[in-house]
Amino acid sequence: MVKVVLLGAGSLGYHLTQKMLSSSSVDLIQVYNRTIEKISYLSDKIAITDNLNKLKQADIYVLCVSDNAISELSSHLNFPSKLVLHTSGGTSINNLKSNSAKGVLYFPQTFSKDKKVNFNELPICLEASSNESLTVLKKFSKEFSNNIYLINSEQRKVIHLAAVFVNNFVNHLYFNAEQICNKNKVPFEILKPIIKETVKKLKELSPYEAQTGPAKRNDTETINTHKTMLSSLQLEIYTLLTKSIKETYGEKL
Amino acid sequence: MVKVVLLGAGSLGYHLTQKMLSSSSVDLIQVYNRTIEKISYLSDKIAITDNLNKLKQADIYVLCVSDNAISELSSHLNFPSKLVLHTSGGTSINNLKSNSAKGVLYFPQTFSKDKKVNFNELPICLEASSNESLTVLKKFSKEFSNNIYLINSEQRKVIHLAAVFVNNFVNHLYFNAEQICNKNKVPFEILKPIIKETVKKLKELSPYEAQTGPAKRNDTETINTHKTMLSSLQLEIYTLLTKSIKETYGEKL
Numbered sequence: 001m002v003k004v005v006l007l008g009a010g011s012l013g014y015h016l017t018q019k020m021l022s023s024s025s026v027d028l029i030q031v032y033n034r035t036i037e038k039i040s041y042l043s044d045k046i047a048i049t050d051n052l053n054k055l056k057q058a059d060i061y062v063l064c065v066s067d068n069a070i071s072e073l074s075s076h077l078n079f080p081s082k083l084v085l086h087t088s089g090g091t092s093i094n095n096l097k098s099n100s101a102k103g104v105l106y107f108p109q110t111f112s113k114d115k116k117v118n119f120n121e122l123p124i125c126l127e128a129s130s131n132e133s134l135t136v137l138k139k140f141s142k143e144f145s146n147n148i149y150l151i152n153s154e155q156r157k158v159i160h161l162a163a164v165f166v167n168n169f170v171n172h173l174y175f176n177a178e179q180i181c182n183k184n185k186v187p188f189e190i191l192k193p194i195i196k197e198t199v200k201k202l203k204e205l206s207p208y209e210a211q212t213g214p215a216k217r218n219d220t221e222t223i224n225t226h227k228t229m230l231s232s233l234q235l236e237i238y239t240l241l242t243k244s245i246k247e248t249y250g251e252k253l
Numbered sequence: 254m255v256k257v258v259l260l261g262a263g264s265l266g267y268h269l270t271q272k273m274l275s276s277s278s279v280d281l282i283q284v285y286n287r288t289i290e291k292i293s294y295l296s297d298k299i300a301i302t303d304n305l306n307k308l309k310q311a312d313i314y315v316l317c318v319s320d321n322a323i324s325e326l327s328s329h330l331n332f333p334s335k336l337v338l339h340t341s342g343g344t345s346i347n348n349l350k351s352n353s354a355k356g357v358l359y360f361p362q363t364f365s366k367d368k369k370v371n372f373n374e375l376p377i378c379l380e381a382s383s384n385e386s387l388t389v390l391k392k393f394s395k396e397f398s399n400n401i402y403l404i405n406s407e408q409r410k411v412i413h414l415a416a417v418f419v420n421n422f423v424n425h426l427y428f429n430a431e432q433i434c435n436k437n438k439v440p441f442e443i444l445k446p447i448i449k450e451t452v453k454k455l456k457e458l459s460p461y462e463a464q465t466g467p468a469k470r471n472d473t474e475t476i477n478t479h480k481t482m483l484s485s486l487q488l489e490i491y492t493l494l495t496k497s498i499k500e501t502y503g504e505k506l
Contacts, residue, residue, distance in 0.1 A: 011465070066470075066472070067472060067475060090478060108444060108447050110450055111465070112458060112463060115463075122446055123443045123446060151439070154437075155437065158434065158437040158482070160475075161433060162430040164479065165429050166448050168466030168467075168469070168498065169426050169490075170448075171451055172464065172494055172497060172498050173418045173419060173423050174423075174455065174463075175464065175501065176418050177419045177460075178415075178460055180414060181415050184407075184411040186408045188415075190361055190376045190402060191361060192455065193361070193362060194362050194363055194419060195452055196452060197363055199449060201363070201424075202448065204367065205365060207425070207430075207431055208428055208431075210424050212264070212364070212365065212421065214421070215421060216421070217319070222320060229411070230414075233497050237497060240493055241422045244490060245421065
């Protein structure tokens with residue numbers, strides 16, 4: 001059974017830990033975190049540590065730490081015949097400074113501790129420093145999902161950027177819509193069906209084909225009314241996205 | 254059985270026509286459109302016309318026309334004891350200039366002709382010029398869904414604006430993400446799970462709680478890398494939404 005040490009206690013680290021703890025094919029033997037309190041809830045199940053010198057011997061070390069901690073943290077990992085992985089979308093495999101085989105296990109997904117994760121069918125982007133490591137990494141990642149893509153560091157950076165658009169920015173638009181509703185005392189709930197439909201449409205139409213609304217049909221009257229109803233930052237967002245939609249559909253400004 | 258004439262041949266008009274044609278409680282007796290060719294596919298099923306003087310006597314006239322056509326078109330409708338409805342989110346009930354009872358039947362939803370609509374459970378926003386009309390309108394709208402809200406013109410305008418954020422603008426972000434993927438030859442498909450998860454999260458978390466990503470955690474290095482990878486309009490969008498997320502979470506610029 002493959003022995004794993006996980007480093008980190010963020011959302012992804014938390015969900016990978018939970019998944020591996022319930023696994024019959026992966027043996028999670030230790031979790032490391034700089035601040036031990038964040039992983040103390042694990043102490044009756046497995047070994048925990050905040051001391052890099054006390055890391056156990058394992059087959060795979062999985063770093064679930066912030067992007068800018070990857071280089072420094074990995075530089076302390078001296079495991080010549082073992083595999084050290086990071087899990088970051090935006091970070092090159094070359095940022096791993098461990099004395100070891102290297103790889104990347106990236107889930108283009110949004111994780112929150114409070115929201116359960118269904119790993120089944122989740123895409124996984126893999127990269128490894130050698131064919132041998134890739135074999136180990138593939139086998140390990142099947143613990144999580146069979147939906148595996150081989151993606152190099154440059155491509156992964158692109159996926160991460162696109163994910164910022166479809167997740168972080170989309171969620172921020174939901175936030176603004178909720179603010180608009182709250183301020184005017186109409187229930188945000190009423191928008192849930194259109195939110196779902198916007199996604200469902202992608203099954204049958206490309207985003208280009210699915211576009212509707214006042215910006216696309218250049219409905220200046222509605223656009224001008226809307227602009228009077230927004231806070232200054234919302235107005236900037238409205239104006240820019242309207243301009244971008246207009247340009248996409250040929251209404252050059 | 255309530256007799257209905259529908260005016261218009263856009264996406265909403267199309268789907269309402271289909272729904273009423275299959276109904277056992279509503280009798281769609283005629284469809285009007287300025288350009289007869291767009292409704293000629295209906296000619297073997299019901300009466301069609303492009304002549305406002307030839308509109309039949311009905312109980313309800315449903316305008317599914319562009320916002321700026323509502324006033325002019327409705328001014329030709331002289332049906333004192335009947336109900337004339339528009340279906341626009343951003344238009345006041347007072348824009349109806351018919352000699353008739355008046356009402357609004359608004360679906361906060363995105364409609365495309367190529368995408369089938371499930372009206373069940375779809376929210377419907379109703380407004381009417383009198384209690385009597387509201388009773389007629391309520392009964393009629395139950396043909397489509399039981400999820401009914403009484404919403405005045407000011408509130409409806411707000412819902413329409415918020416829908417622009419969660420549908421039109423969100424879809425445009427999908428479009429940009431797809432462009433980014435295509436340009437760099439990675440499959441947009443890989444993002445579908447995160448797109449779905451972004452919506453699913455709203456069941457359990459508010460958009461404020463659900464926010465993740467480099468802007469929220471002020472990860473300047475990733476943000477700066479992303480900025481080098483975008484077209485000029487995408488860069489504007491990235492910069493503005495990043496600023497807005499930062500301000501939301503307390504990082505004043």
